[in-house]
Amino acid sequence: MLNPGIKFMQGSQALAEAAITAGLRFFAGYPITPASEIAEHLAKELPKVGGIAIQMEDEIASIATIIGASWTGAKVMTATSGPGFSLMQENIGLAFMTETPLVIADMQRAGPSTGQATKCGQGDVMQARWGTHGDYASITLSPNSVQEMFDLTIRAFNLAEKYRTPVILLGDEIIAHMRESIIIPPKNSIEIVNRKKPRPGETMFFGGEEIPPMPSIGEGFNVTVTGSTHDEYGIRITADPVGHRKLVKRLVGKILNNADEIVEVEAYNTENCKIGVVSFGCTSRAVYEAVERANEKGVKTGFIRLKTLWPFPEKQVKVLAQTAKTILVPEMNLRQIFFEVTRVAEGAAKVVPLNKIGGGEMITPEEILAVLLKEGA
Amino acid sequence: MSEEFSLRTYLRDIQPPFCAGCGAFTVMNTFLRAVHEMGHKDLRGFAFCSGIGCSSWIPSPHFKADTIHVTHGRSIPVATGVKLMRPDLNVVVFGGDGDIVGIGLSHLIHAARRNVDITVVMVNNMIYGMTGGQVAPTTPFKLPTTTTPYGNFERALDASKLIASAGACYVARWTTTHVSQLKESFKTAVNTKGFAFIEVISQCPTAFGRRVGFKDAGEMLQWFKANSVTVEEANKLTEEELQNKIVVGEFVKKEAPSLTETVYAVLKEAQKK
Incomplete structure (x- = not known):
């Protein structure tokens, strides 16, 4: 270590x-x-x-x-x-x-x-x-x-x-x-989190609360783990509609309902911009320079870098969409996060894709800057 | 063995889903009898993994034990993860022929090659029973199934032979009529240091038997009995004479360093440096 x-x-x-x-x-x-x-x-x-x-x-x-x-x-x-x-x-x-x-x-x-x-x-x-x-x-x-x-x-x-x-x-x-x-x-x-363990005698490892305690194999809990739909005790319920709804909605909910705690972004100048950029991963490295140069040229540019992709940082992107007239989404694919930004913007801002694939060629600061100057003009 | 054997000692109070006459009952019963005779008053020293198929339901959720019921064909790698982190537990996989030598065959071969000290019990009913009787890699040549209505045009896999050659330390095959031999094999398998594989030829009267002309489970058992030959007998027979025979007995019984031994030896070595 x-x-x-x-x-x-x-x-x-x-x-x-x-x-x-x-x-x-x-x-x-x-x-x-x-x-x-x-x-x-x-x-x-x-x-x-x-x-x-x-x-x-x-x-x-x-x-x-x-x-x-x-x-x-x-x-x-x-x-x-x-x-x-x-x-x-x-x-x-x-x-x-x-x-x-x-x-x-x-x-x-x-x-x-x-x-x-x-x-x-x-x-x-x-x-x-x-x-x-x-x-x-x-x-x-x-x-x-x-x-x-x-x-x-x-x-x-x-x-x-x-x-x-x-x-x-x-x-x-x-x-x-x-x-x-x-x-x-x-x-x-460094903060280190460990899973919540059950107390001796506990039997409900798959429900009863949003995130139930997790026993380990070999501790004497007789835990029944199954990929089939199951009740709070892990027993298969393969036909009960209510049980399925309850389980799957809890599993989805424990993530989506806690999005505020899970989601992290790096936001720059999002409250006072005419144009915004949403990007992530390696592509976002080129965005810093492009945003700086656009601001130097008088185009008020904001930036949200997604450190969390899922759950999608809806609140943060929504704020940007309400401030910026246009949002540019550079990514090394043929449009994926673009569709999420479009969904969240709900028409409040024009969403512009910038995509490049092949040869491992990154999207350059110049390519991003060119769109920012054109769209921000 | 002072106390009398009772299935209820080891089973949850849940009705098993098996059809009347299903061989899974015999496998479940025989395995738990072996566990009892080995002196285990409960299943605390065990962990069970199973995939998808009727026989994957033998341990899960019925055994009062830690059981992991996973995706189709993947019980063996899950069991490998459990065993590597908990070498003190007896890790046993139950699965059907579709699960173990259909979709999951590669994992079976690699588990035998690695000599991971788990026991794999393959309940071979020669058919995909749960999904309604489709052809399996173990279905005999020419027999009709729902996806080979004109007869199976492929040859059946001899899983025990394959796994014997892949490096397993213990390989045995019995039918559901050989309950006492099967029980002894379960004990040997669980006590084997290294990879153990038990193939149980089992009757599926619902999706196999009635389609190929057996009146009931009893007729299938008689068919197993009439056609079984021991390994010793089989050695004296020609390939032609062995056609449509079920060779039963112990194919491999040997010792070799197990995966947990070799892995933990590496850990010890690395921590010295």
Whole structure:
């Protein structure tokens, strides 16, 4: 585990180190570009703190294995990229339905399919929200620096433990592979959240309250875990309409009703702008410069950087839509967050997409500035 | 074994969903008898994982134990995660042939290769029973199913043979008529250090038996009995003579370092550095 201080390191390493700091003790993964460095770093470092890192036969087995390990009380994680993330989707639903805390790091690359495996993309935004089948809600965080790979990984574990749910850390090839200086804070200044455990004799682990306590296997609770619709005690209720509604609405509600606590954004000049930008991840790095230059040129420009993608930061974007006449949404996909901004803006502002895919080419400050000057004129 | 065996010691008071005559009752009963004879007064020392299919309902939610009922085919990796973090528990997987050697086959092979110390009980009824009788990788050649109405045009998989060659430490196959042998095999499997696989040829009178011409479960059991040959007998028979026979017995019984041993050895080594 890293000592506090200033370190120069890769995004993937920062993520892996943060995971260990957050209490990760079981990792399972399958090699995939650009996420393999996470598995490699953990394979080396996790055993030193008594944790297990294992390479499974595929991504389906990886997430299944960490679900099993999470039920023994361990903090668990897997790491992958788009194709592997697709393979994990069914078991993400299982983790959601069984209220199993776990973290999935998805370092996005250019898809669909094998696409451009070594090149950056931001095309998994909607997969992170809607990838599994049925009704659910997702917690998805979006780091945009090596520092945030550290900070948001800690947060991902904390949210997973607090809300008893899978949390997706949606990075990208650029953030995963770049190297920057970061500050590792002193251990005692880092907030670490652990799942709520039941008291002896408790029997209700799947209801009765918004986030029920979670026992571990082997503690004598006789816990009945099932991906089928179940009652508060974990007993299958596969035909009762009321039981299904009650369960799924609670599972979705425990995330959406707590959006204010989960959502984090970085907001700049949003109260006093003519034009706004909403962006996230690697693309947001180019936005800082473009916004600064636009303001220098007299175009009052605001910026919301989404550190949380899901639940979508509706309140913050709504405020921007009421201030700005136009909102620009640059992203390295063919429009995904654009549709969310459009939905939330409800016509109060004109929403303009700026999209670029292929070759891992980032959207440049100049490209963003050009639209800001044109639309803000 | 001073106390008398009672299923109720180990079962929740929930009506099992199995059809009349289903082999899952026999597997459930026989397994719990083995547990009783091993001296377990309850299932505290166990954790059970199962996927999707009728036989995945043997442990969940019926066993008074920690049970995880997961997605189709994925019980083995879930069990692997449990076992690696809790090597002290007996981790047992129950699943059907569709779950274990259809959709989940890759995990089964890798679990045997890794020699993860869990027991996998595959209840092989040669059909997808829960979904209404579709062809399985274990359905005998030429037999009709709902998705092969003109007869199965594929060959059946010999799961025990496959898993024996994949590195398992214990492999046995019995039918639901071999209850005492099956019970002993359950004990051996649970006590095996390393990967143990038990295949139970089981009757599905509803989705299999009645379609291929059996009057009831009893007729199917008689069919199992008449066609079973032991491993020893099978060694003397030609491949032709073994057609449509069920080879029963213990195929593998050996020792090899288990995954938990090798993983924890690595942890110890890494912590020295």
